[in-house]
Amino acid sequence: MVTNNSRQYEVAVAGGSTAGLSAALTLGRTMRKTIVLDAGAPRNRFASHAHNFFTRDNTPPQELLRIAREQLQPYDTVRLEQGFVTTARKTDDGFLLTTDDGREFSAKKLVLATGLQDDLADIPGLKELWGNRVIHCPYCHGFEVRRRPVCVIANGEAAEHFGITLSNWHSDITFLTNGDSQISPEATAKFKEKGFQIKTAPVKDLSAQGEGVKITLGDGEVLETGAVYYRPQKLVYGNSLAEQLGCEISPEGVVTVTPLFETTVPGVFAAGDLTHPGLHQLYMAAMGGHLAGTNANRQLTQEAW
Numbered sequence: 672m673v674t675n676n677s678r679q680y681e682v683a684v685a686g687g688s689t690a691g692l693s694a695a696l697t698l699g700r701t702m703r704k705t706i707v708l709d710a711g712a713p714r715n716r717f718a719s720h721a722h723n724f725f726t727r728d729n730t731p732p733q734e735l736l737r738i739a740r741e742q743l744q745p746y747d748t749v750r751l752e753q754g755f756v757t758t759a760r761k762t763d764d765g766f767l768l769t770t771d772d773g774r775e776f777s778a779k780k781l782v783l784a785t786g787l788q789d790d791l792a793d794i795p796g797l798k799e800l801w802g803n804r805v806i807h808c809p810y811c812h813g814f815e816v817r818r819r820p821v822c823v824i825a826n827g828e829a830a831e832h833f834g835i836t837l838s839n840w841h842s843d844i845t846f847l848t849n850g851d852s853q854i855s856p857e858a859t860a861k862f863k864e865k866g867f868q869i870k871t872a873p874v875k876d877l878s879a880q881g882e883g884v885k886i887t888l889g890d891g892e893v894l895e896t897g898a899v900y901y902r903p904q905k906l907v908y909g910n911s912l913a914e915q916l917g918c919e920i921s922p923e924g925v926v927t928v929t930p931l932f933e934t935t936v937p938g939v940f941a942a943g944d945l946t947h948p949g950l951h952q953l954y955m956a957a958m959g960g961h962l963a964g965t966n967a968n969r970q971l972t973q974e975a976w
């Protein structure tokens with residue numbers, strides 16, 4: 672039951688970063704009474720700058736969100752609140768969200784934009800350098816370290832994928848497999864042909880050195896490199912609210928959505944990193960949020976017609 676304490680909205684958005692604020696902009700422009708609840712921990716918060724985002728290349732992530740929030744101010748039907756949504760459930764006429772401090776929000780439609788978090792390996796120094804000297808994506812940060820010698824902490828298929836992709840940015844690449852190499856014999860031969868090295872000793876620790884990174888390996892070797900590429904083996908998708916609502920979750924762990932970003936539960940939309948296993952980019956999050964907002968509005972309009 673929805674209690675008297677709950678505040679009533681047409682649309683509630685859980686997560687107020689790129690996907691959530693993009694949805695909110697569309698919902699503001701369609702004059703929908705909207706609440707955005709955000710816990711304030713966007714995935715890219717560790718990076719000093721965000722790149723490859725049309726008209727805002729090389730902008731600090733928090734500045735992008737500040738601009739987004741500022742540009743929502745003219746839309747007086749949109750309300751932004753800090754809060755971590757712990758529960759989401761269906762009611763007779765919509766949905767009810769509850770935050771960890773006991774606030775309740777009811778809405779006819781929901782947009783889930785709770786992103787994902789990176790589960791970093793337990794290597795001393797990795798967390799401290801993550802997002803700047805330890806980077807995960809050349810499209811986001813490769814240009815800034817272009818043509819520098821780099822190390823890649825990866826093994827098997829992930830290392831093979833990095834090898835092909837990074838060859839456009841770097842020619843001096845050392846792969847740190849952190850244990851026996853599982854890189855295929857074909858890829859190993861290709862790496863050799865390209866002059867790439869493979870080192871199998873455990874990665875003991877990382878630290879900042881000049882503009883680059885110093886890496887100590889378990890066999891005592893010390894490497895000095897321009898940057899480190901690393902992609903967490905485990906991504907923790909923020910899809911617990913989707914699970915509570917009964918939305919289908921794909922085998923990869925992401926929320927299944929239609930091309931218009933509706934989940935398998937009618938009236939519940941999802942956008943951003945939690946809706947796809949790859950393509951984790953600001954553009955994709957903004958696009959998903961926009962389409963989710965558009966379609967939440969379209970459903971409300973059709974229902975009132």
Ligand SMILES: Cc1cc2nc3c(=O)[nH]c(=O)nc-3n(C[C@H](O)[C@H](O)[C@H](O)COP(=O)(O)OP(=O)(O)OC[C@H]3O[C@@H](n4cnc5c(N)ncnc54)[C@H](O)[C@@H]3O)c2cc1C
Nearest residue numbers: 686688690710711712714715722756786943944951952953
């Ligand atoms: C280090 C790093 C650097 C990156 N750099 C770039 C780059 O340069 N260019 C680029 O295009 N992409 C970059 N990315 C990818 C980009 O950060 C993501 O694609 C993008 O942040 C996804 O947006 P989102 O809105 O889906 O999720 P997020 O930005 O992660 O936002 C999710 C929001 O939801 C909130 N939230 C989570 N759960 C709840 C809840 N239960 N209740 C309320 N709020 C909740 C979180 O606190 C957060 O504020 C980078 C990623 C990383 C890890």
